[in-house]
Amino acid sequence: MTSFRFRWLGLLLALWAGWGQGDAFAQRVYWTDALNGKIQSANTDGTDVTTVFDTMTVLPEGFTHPARPAFLLVEPVAGWIYWTDLWSGVHRVKLDGTGHENIVPITRVTIPEHTFFPNRTTTILDRADIQGIALDPVSKLLYWGPDHPYESPLDSPFLSSPGEGGHVRVSNPDGTAVADIHNTGVDGYTSALALDLDPSRGGKMYFSSPTSNNYPTSNRIYRTNLDGSARELFYEGPYECDPRDIKVDEAAGTVYWNCFWAGAIMQQNVNGSENKILAYVSGPGGIALDPGNSKIYVLESDAGRVTRRNLADGTLDSDFTIVTASEANPQPRQMCGTDVPNVNAPCPFYPQGIALDLTARPDMIISSFSAASTVDAGAGITVTDTTKNKGTAPAGPTTTSIYFSTDATLDAGDTLLDSRSVEGLEFGNDSTGSTTVTIPANAGQPDLIVSALSSPTTAVAGATITVTETTEHQSPRLIVVADGEKALLELNETNNTSTQPITVNGSQAAASTTRVYFSLDATLDGNDTPIFEHAVTALDAGSSHPVSFDFQIPPTTASGIHYLIAVADAASIVAESNETNNTRIQPITVTDSLPDLVVSELNAPTSAAAGDSITVTETTKNQHDAEAGTSKTKLYLSLDAKLDFATDTRLGEGRDVPALGPGISNGPTSSTVTIPPGTAPGTYYLIAVADAERDVVESNEENNTTTQLISVTSPDLIVSALSAPTSAAAGASITVTDTTANQGTAQAAASTTRIYLDATNTPQIGERAVPALGAGLSDVPTAFTFTIPAGTTPGPHSLIAVANDGPNTVAESNGTNNTKIQSITVGSPDLVVSVLSAPTSAAPGASITVTDTTANQGTAQAAASTTRIYLDGTPIVARAVPALDALGSSSGSTSVIIPAGTAPGPHSLIVVANDAPNTVAESNGTNNTKIQSITVYIPTSSDLIVSAISAPSSVLAGASITVTDTTKNQGTGQTKIASKTCIFFSRDAILDAT
DSSP: OOTTTTSOHHHHHHHHHHHTSSSOOOOEEEEEETTTTEEEEEOTTSOSOEEEEEGGGGOOTTOOSOOOEEEEEEETTTTEEEEEETTTEEEEEETTSOSOEEEEOOOOEEEEEEEETTTEEEEEEOOOOOOEEEEETTTTEEEEEOOOTTTOTTTOTTTSTTOOSOEEEEEOTTSOSOEEEEEOGGGOOOOOEEEEOOGGGTOEEEEEEOOOSSSOOOEEEEEEETTSOSOEEEEEEOTTOOEEEEEEETTTTEEEEEETTTTEEEEEETTSOOOEEEEEOSSEEEEEEEGGGTEEEEEETTTTEEEEEETTTOOEEEEEEEEEHHHHOOSSOOBOSSSSSOTTSBOOOOEEEEEEEOOOOOOEEEEEEEOOSEEOTTOEEEEEEEEEEOSSSOBOOEEEEEEEESSSSOOTTSEEEEEEEEOOBOTTOEEEEEEEEEOOTTTTSOOEEEEEEEOOSEEETTOEEEEEEEEEEOOOEEEEETTTTOOSOOSOTTOOEEEEEOEETTOEEOOEEEEEEEESSSSOOTTSEEEEEEEEOOEETTOEEEEEEEEEOOTTOOSEEEEEEEETTTTOOSOOSOSSOOEEEEEEEEESOOOOEEEEEEEOOSEEETTOEEEEEEEEEEOSSSOBOOEEEEEEEESSSSOOTTTSEEEEEEEEEOOBOTTOEEEEEEEEEEOOTTOOSEEEEEEEETTTTOOSOOSOSSOOEEEEEEEEEOOOEEEEEEEOOSEEETTOEEEEEEEEEEOSSSOBOOEEEEEEESOTTSOOSEEEEEOOBOTTOBOOOEEEEEEOOTTOOSEEEEEEEETTOSSSOOOOSOSSOOEEEEEEEEEOOOEEEEEEEOOSEEOTTOEEEEEEEEEEOSSSOBOOEEEEEEETTEEEEEEEEOOBOTTOEEEEEEEEEOOTTOOSEEEEEEEESSOSSSOOOOSOSSOOEEEEEEEEOOOOOOOEEEEEEEOOSSOOTTOOOOOEEEEEEOSSSOOSSOOOOOOOOOSSSSOOOO
């Protein structure tokens, strides 16, 4: 089977471009609504939601199970949608919803009464339960499976011992030549399937083997060759995984799958490396990859929505919810006896399988049309339409057709009035044209239908039920169809029509009678019993006549499926344009007695932390007088005491309950379930639901739940204290001390506290590890050092401490209170010599003392620096200055020797702050110097003389006189000591001893 697979790489690469493995972008997304039996699609932005096909309409005759489409794929080349149905096999339909084929039908097999694990007794094998499906576009082979390991009529071990477990099979795309290529029974039940077509890896098949209560195995994903050989274990995970869908990004070599019960999307490289959780999702269904656009589409089945995430990190896309339940609006809905408490309630929107069509195609629509709203039968009118190509590729020539219809649905019974030709259109372009058509001559005939018929779907023989019925005179319609001759393969084949109701003058349905019958089958005949009839007044087109009435099911009615059949114009009084659409049918299951399943006992812890596993014990009881078949009891976490399947969180997969006789209980039985990580703290209701899948028809469907209050706790990490300098220079190291506290109600795992400057979307400038913290506890104040980035703009800034910052963040009750902020001013130092003192003169070689004060007049601390002393321009000596805070200073005295040989005369002592080496970056580098003048002189000998003397010229002997003198040093050197000038009395002009 694989010998020819990869002969030509070019062929496979060409196929990739059409199948989404290259750089193509998704054009359309398709999904199954498993509970309502719909195949739907939309543009990838969620617009243009369309029901492509209603699988409820093709249930095999006599089929007792509902439609349950599971997983699907889109084959864009031939234009097919393939899907698996849990009960009815493998199907396909064209992209426009036509050409349905049940290519692998399921035929029930009758066997002798047999009890299957765990405790299901039956004589019928009809539970195929086929899920995964994949197509190899190279070999054109369809892979599907597995089927149910025990109860499938395809290959139950009861029929073909020793067959074990579900099988993976391969066939042609039309379902022929089915071959069993792999029996996965070694691990029990398999539920997911994927193909990896990368030629470098030889072509591989991936399939899962999940765990369930029925088939206890490990949660494993296996890999084999495409012929089923060379099986190897690819992944083995925790019990709560249950992989249900697998997708392979062939170009990147990455495998993705969903862990349904764990609520996660997983990924792992094909070589087995880098296993991790891509994202946590509540109740994930199918997944689809758009690697060219780096997106992954994820169905949140339990929540009822189609979402899109980023493939790189699993985060939700900005417009992440592309389709919600209200937008999907799957009509008509099935009456849901499986997943809602009230069996008479319609099923919720439950998307399960998903696929992308990555092929660019045209998409022809009628963007507008206009015509007269009131017409005469047989008259001509003008219809003006605008036909548009809203697809992603050019469209060739097409035909726009105009039909007259008695209802809003285009079918083979409608009348083609005329057509017009439309030339080829580029995508985005349109063509407007007018066509004259003739209204059919019989258009004035009325058309009576039963537009609504409802009642309970199950009742006990003898019970009185309320039936509601509406008789309507439906208006005829003009239907304009783009590409009416189906010349193109389009992006959306279901949106080509546009309708307009019209009123035909003189059209009125005369008074009539509507009659309701009670029947053993779905065919009205003479054996059916009329139970009610009412007169219907004359009705104009578009008018209706609703009624309600009570009906008692005859007490002797045998158990089984019966039918209410309502017939408009039952007496055939009104001549109608369509006499074949007067009937509407409502099935009703009649029983002679019904069981009543309740949860009679429920015990669980009264509190638990988000992410904790808890043990829940419950007892399920049948408290009525009829036997109950096998069922399932499930647990939910709810904000109130009323169970809502669409919004409440299912805990685990539930447990199987065996058949219970009247008054018999099963339990107490314990189950371990996990409170989902990230659950907000608060008071919740733990709800146990008996018969959660509505396998058993009960006398009371409203009493299946029992509740217990449970308090969910959660950590809440904050920075409770933060201290740091109020100022620092760019490039400086500072010490920050923080206290991280857990103010929540549950223990917080180890985390990381980070420090940012100004914004948390910038790289952190510091971080520290925080140990695990119990509820209400803090770690010790912790100091750590980091650097203010060089080049930070001077001015006010913010230090932001963030508790519980990545990686491996702790799930918290409040993720918005993790930060604490402190202001810090980032500035620059400015070093100056504020004071200088030194002698004003000195001789060459002399030692003098110079005293300076170096100050930081800037706005930030200055690192240690050097202050240097120069004589004129020559450095003489330096002193070290310690680090200075803003406005701080340092004073010091330095011995300076005047260099020998210094020329005598005036000189300058220059003192320079912040001189090299290792200068400090300053706000002002031009104000670092201070200067003082100094005179340098050459020392020689002194020469003292009395240069002048004055005294009286005549005196008396013995008298006192005043002598004035001038003593002068006429030498070249300074006198070393103080001197004394003496005055002598002499008889001559010569000083001697006498």
